[in-house]
Amino acid sequence: MNAPMSKPRLTTSAMIASIASEGQRTVAAPFGNALVALAAGRPDIVGMSADLAKYTDLHLFAKEYPERFFQMGMAEQLLMGAAGGMAKEGFTPFVTTYAVFASRRAYDFIHQVIAEENLNVKIACALPGLTTGYGPSHQATEDIAIFRGVPGLTIVDPCDALDTEQATAAIAEHKGPVYMRLLRGKVPLVLDEYDYKFELGKAKLLRDGREVLVISSGIMTMRALEAAQALKDDNVGVAVLHVPTIKPLDTEAIVREASRGGRLVVVAENHSVVGGLGEAVAGTLLRAGVAPAFRQVALPDAFLDAGALPTLHDRYGISTEAMVASIRSWLR
Amino acid sequence: MKPDSPDQLRALESAAYRIRRFALRMGEVQGQGYVGQALGMADILAVAYRHALHYRADEPEWEGRDRFLLSHGHYAIALYAALLEAGILPEDELETYGSDDSRLPMSGMATYTPGMEISGGSLGQGLTIAVGMALGLRQKNNPAFVYNSMSDGELDEGSTWEAALSAAHFGLGNLITLVDINNQQADGPSGKILGFEPLAQKWEAFGWHVQRASGNDMAAVLAAFDAARSHPDPQPRVILFDTLMGSGVPFLEQRDKNHFIRVEADEWQQAIAILDEKQTQAGDQQ
Numbered sequence A: 001m002n003a004p005m006s007k008p009r010l011t012t013s014a015m016i017a018s019i020a021s022e023g024q025r026t027v028a029a030p031f032g033n034a035l036v037a038l039a040a041g042r043p044d045i046v047g048m049s050a051d052l053a054k055y056t057d058l059h060l061f062a063k064e065y066p067e068r069f070f071q072m073g074m075a076e077q078l079l080m081g082a083a084g085g086m087a088k089e090g091f092t093p094f095v096t097t098y099a100v101f102a103s104r105r106a107y108d109f110i111h112q113v114i115a116e117e118n119l120n121v122k123i124a125c126a127l128p129g130l131t132t133g134y135g136p137s138h139q140a141t142e143d144i145a146i147f148r149g150v151p152g153l154t155i156v157d158p159c160d161a162l163d164t165e166q167a168t169a170a171i172a173e174h175k176g177p178v179y180m181r182l183l184r185g186k187v188p189l190v191l192d193e194y195d196y197k198f199e200l201g202k203a204k205l206l207r208d209g210r211e212v213l214v215i216s217s218g219i220m221t222m223r224a225l226e227a228a229q230a231l232k233d234d235n236v237g238v239a240v241l242h243v244p245t246i247k248p249l250d251t252e253a254i255v256r257e258a259s260r261g262g263r264l265v266v267v268a269e270n271h272s273v274v275g276g277l278g279e280a281v282a283g284t285l286l287r288a289g290v291a292p293a294f295r296q297v298a299l300p301d302a303f304l305d306a307g308a309l310p311t312l313h314d315r316y317g318i319s320t321e322a323m324v325a326s327i328r329s330w331l332r
Numbered sequence B: 001m002k003p004d005s006p007d008q009l010r011a012l013e014s015a016a017y018r019i020r021r022f023a024l025r026m027g028e029v030q031g032q033g034y035v036g037q038a039l040g041m042a043d044i045l046a047v048a049y050r051h052a053l054h055y056r057a058d059e060p061e062w063e064g065r066d067r068f069l070l071s072h073g074h075y076a077i078a079l080y081a082a083l084l085e086a087g088i089l090p091e092d093e094l095e096t097y098g099s100d101d102s103r104l105p106m107s108g109m110a111t112y113t114p115g116m117e118i119s120g121g122s123l124g125q126g127l128t129i130a131v132g133m134a135l136g137l138r139q140k141n142n143p144a145f146v147y148n149s150m151s152d153g154e155l156d157e158g159s160t161w162e163a164a165l166s167a168a169h170f171g172l173g174n175l176i177t178l179v180d181i182n183n184q185q186a187d188g189p190s191g192k193i194l195g196f197e198p199l200a201q202k203w204e205a206f207g208w209h210v211q212r213a214s215g216n217d218m219a220a221v222l223a224a225f226d227a228a229r230s231h232p233d234p235q236p237r238v239i240l241f242d243t244l245m246g247s248g249v250p251f252l253e254q255r256d257k258n259h260f261i262r263v264e265a266d267e268w269q270q271a272i273a274i275l276d277e278k279q280t281q282a283g284d285q286q
Helices: A030-039 A059-064 A076-088 A099-105 A107-115 A143-148 A161-173 A219-232 A251-259 A277-287 A309-315 A320-331 B006-030 B035-052 B073-086 B091-096 B126-139 B152-156 B158-169 B199-205 B218-230 B267-285
Strands: A026-028 A045-049 A069-071 A092-098 A122-126 A154-156 A178-182 A186-188 A204-207 A212-216 A238-242 A245-247 A264-272 A294-299 B067-070 B146-151 B175-181 B209-214 B237-242
Touching: A026 A030, A026 A161, A030 A045, A030 A059, A030 A161, A045 A059, A045 A076, A059 A069, A076 A092, A076 A099, A076 A107, A076 B126, A076 B158, A092 A099, A099 A107, A099 A122, A099 A143, A099 A178, A107 B126, A122 A161, A143 A154, A143 A178, A143 A245, A143 A264, A154 A161, A161 A178, A161 A186, A204 A219, A212 A219, A212 A251, A212 A277, A219 A238, A219 A264, A219 A320, A238 A251, A245 A277, A251 A277, A264 A277, A264 A320, A277 A294, A294 A320, A309 A320, B006 B035, B006 B073, B006 B091, B006 B218, B006 B267, B035 B073, B035 B146, B035 B175, B035 B218, B067 B073, B067 B126, B073 B091, B073 B146, B126 B146, B126 B158, B126 B175, B146 B152, B152 B158, B152 B175, B199 B209, B199 B237, B209 B218, B218 B237
Parallel strands: A045 A069, A045 A092, A092 A122, A122 A178, A154 A178, A212 A238, A212 A264, A264 A294, B067 B146, B146 B175, B175 B237, B209 B237
Antiparallel strands: A026 A186, A154 A245, A204 A238
16 A cells, blocks of 8 residues: 555645745734724724624624624624614724625625715625635625725725735724725735835835836735746836725826836736726726736636635736736737 | 593594695605505504604704614605604605605605605615614613614515514614505515515514504504503514505505506595595594
């Protein structure tokens, strides 16, 4: 009988897989900890979840402020409707679930109860885009496409722990409904090495470069920065414009950067090619009469496979290596 | 006035008469409207706005008010009639019902109308909002009640039952749900669209204090509201009101029933005349 040691170790398709690469610096629960800190001075903040507090880092808030935490059960329509009711009574609910359930199951309640009355509800949802290997039931590949059509709904897609922490404070300050893509658990820390501060509605140029302009949001900004470093070795200059607020979009910064001479514009997002940041940027540029060479690094318009995240990120072109390869091929 | 005295009932009957009349006048303005539902709910709304609810007519957003949520937004014409009766809306505004730029759109919207707490109409949402408001009031130590008014059709929506579970789970004794059972949905009789009986047992099994009463018997409506408000246990309350669409206008009561009662142009004034005559007779009997 052959020894099992020759067998390769299988990677995992677990629901909660880390998005941090090996050896990357991480911060635990930046959203949960930021909310706990904020809530000390904000008695209006309440936390609500649909049986996913533990998996959205809201359990930290629940532990610190049990009298302000409401477990609504696995009932996302109720979660959003009741959050609207709470907001009508003057509270600022932070509600959490997975992005698939908020966008697909509770959409009408977010649209009609929360957004139509411009209620002050903050919807923070874990597992955005392709951040779980669990298959389409849990992969929110079109959440931004779904929510971009809702008038007055602010959409935030933070990059890392720093972004998440600062965005949490900023959306609490903002009056009105917000959908935030939530990175939970051990979240990579990247942006502290850049002169960066999250500002709601503002895009930030993290680095400049002459050949390529990457416009990115969420975890793809982290990948874009790594890709830029790799392409530097090829003498390809890559600029990275981080766009953590998808709506309202910082069209001024996007048009300004995309107008700067002859660069290939690549929009990178952890989302379907349909209806996300890529098409939002494309529309912005067309309307402004700016027509650079334009490419998208994004998930295909398809129901994605289950599997290990590194495998899937490679397969669908959103790993750093795949992104570098794509940009190289487009520059040829 | 002693509770449940003949005087009180007469005063409530008069209020219901005026609510029906306001609804018919609004219907006439547009030549349409969910007037069958408004006539059917008039007695319930009379008790709500002339007996049960705490509110300030000149301060619709007064923090101490009882919240009345119109989950079935298409019943807006009924609630406008009640808000006119309550003095929350001025009578001359009735003429604008359903017109462009009016504060009285055909489906209820919170941002348009004083006294309209929510934008209902996407059916099955009101009770979820009511749960949040009841939790919020409790959190603020505000003793106000939340009333959620809903249609029997909304019993089809899963979210109604999510909210029903939740209200009992949280022991929301400050929540009163009113279900208008007129047995008419868009495609036919409610029971044939998606059977929901035995309804009282369902709500009881969900942990609610349950009453079932005729929604067009003033004494029964009054007693049901009083019992719901004074129930001592920390549990949500529901009143299942069986109502008759078109109630108070016999030729509309008898009309081939469905979700939307057709009223011809010359019939609005006929219907109002019938109401007026009945009211005069009731006055003569005193």
